Amino acid sequence: MSIRKLKPHSHAQALIATMICIGALVALQPHAAGGSFVGSHGNGLAVPASSDIPNRLQSRNQDIHQVGGEVLPPKVIHAPSPKYTYAARRSRLEGDCIVELVVDAQGRPQDIHVKKALDEGLDKNAIKAVKKYRFKPATMNGRPVAVLIDIDVHFGIY
Numbered sequence: 419m420s421i422r423k424l425k426p427h428s429h430a431q432a433l434i435a436t437m438i439c440i441g442a443l444v445a446l447q448p449h450a451a452g453g454s455f456v457g458s459h460g461n462g463l464a465v466p467a468s469s470d471i472p473n474r475l476q477s478r479n480q481d482i483h484q485v486g487g488e489v490l491p492p493k494v495i496h497a498p499s500p501k502y503t504y505a506a507r508r509s510r511l512e513g514d515c516i517v518e519l520v521v522d523a524q525g526r527p528q529d530i531h532v533k534k535a536l537d538e539g540l541d542k543n544a545i546k547a548v549k550k551y552r553f554k555p556a557t558m559n560g561r562p563v564a565v566l567i568d569i570d571v572h573f574g575i576y
Contacts, residue, residue: 421473422556426539440517443499450489452549475563481563481564482520482557482564482565482566483565483566484566485556485557485565488558488559489556489557489558489563489565490556490557490558491556491565491567492521492525492553492554492555492556492565492567493554494551494553495525495551495552495553495554496550496551496552496554497547497551498547498550498551499547500540500543500544500547500548500571500573501546501547502540502573503537503538503539503540503541503543503544505563506537506539506540506573507575510575511536511537511540511573512572512574512575513536513537513572513573514534514536514570514571514572515532515534515535515536515537515540515541515544515570515571516532516533516534516568516569516571517530517531517532517533517544517545517548517568517571518530518532518533518566518567518568518569518570519531519548519566519567519568519569520564520565520566520567521553521555521556521564521565522555522564523562523563523564524555524562525550525552525553525554525555525562526543526552526553526571527548527549527553528564530545530548530549531545532544532545533568536573540573540575543572544571544573548569548571551569554560
């Protein structure tokens with residue numbers, strides 16, 4: 419098993435957590451204005467600008483913030499490993515599934531959806547795992563707030 423190092427581009431994009439799991443590398447990173455997402459292979463994937471909250475989230479009762487400035491990122495406190503599907507393991511399928519979600523003010527994942535698909539079965543398993551995540555909530559001026567983040571779930575056969 420090898421550990422891959424992710425390099426953040428700026429303080430606002432600081433890497434929140436990297437975990438090596440059996441069969442999966444999970445890297446969590448906030449959205450940030452004008453930046454890029456650094457995946458486990460170092461490939462830069464564009465993320466929305468800080469004012470670019472998806473339409474599906476704009477009708478929520480709570481404000482959704484972007485990490486940066488006064489908004490400090492959430493911290494992972496529980497992250498179960500996603501399961502490999504039999505078909506994906508048999509075909510030795512490896513790659514990244516990027517999941518976008520809101521971490522609410524209580525540290526629970528909400529509004530989870532796949533942003534970059536890998537395989538239908540692995541995508542479903544990535545979502546199942548992320549639903550079980552728990553976070554120490556993001557804060558703004560010491561108060562918990564909801565934030566929009568991406569989680570890069572890397573499926574690799576070791």
